[in-house]
Amino acid sequence: MSINWIWLMVGGLFETGFAISLGKAQQSSGKQMSFWLLMFLLCVSISMYLLFKAMGGEKAIPVGTAYAVWGAIGAIGTVVAGIVLFHEPITFWRMFFLSSLVISVIGLQLVSS
Numbered sequence: 001m002s003i004n005w006i007w008l009m010v011g012g013l014f015e016t017g018f019a020i021s022l023g024k025a026q027q028s029s030g031k032q033m034s035f036w037l038l039m040f041l042l043c044v045s046i047s048m049y050l051l052f053k054a055m056g057g058e059k060a061i062p063v064g065t066a067y068a069v070w071g072a073i074g075a076i077g078t079v080v081a082g083i084v085l086f087h088e089p090i091t092f093w094r095m096f097f098l099s100s101l102v103i104s105v106i107g108l109q110l111v112s113s
Helices: 004-028 029-055 063-085 092-111
Strands: none
Touching: 004 029, 004 063, 029 063, 063 092
8 A cells, every 4th residue: 555545544534533523623612612713723724734644655646536435534523523522323324334335436446456
């Protein structure tokens, strides 16, 4: 696995971080809300930078693949975090489509040069 894939995966985790930060900011006020909005800005900056890094260099990941995988990692992480942190429902169809997203991300990684 190239460093670009590692950057991409870590960037996807920071995408989860910025989504969680927005959810937490919605549930807070005052200084706590400011903290979560600052965390959002930090996470979105790091996430975008790592996406940018993954699409460059010798082992560049094609933009379409990189963006799809980055977004999927963020989406998967956000759904799981929503279930754990925000007590969102676990339904058959949510898990079915989440599983199909995971399979698609693995497929994209396998067929990308």
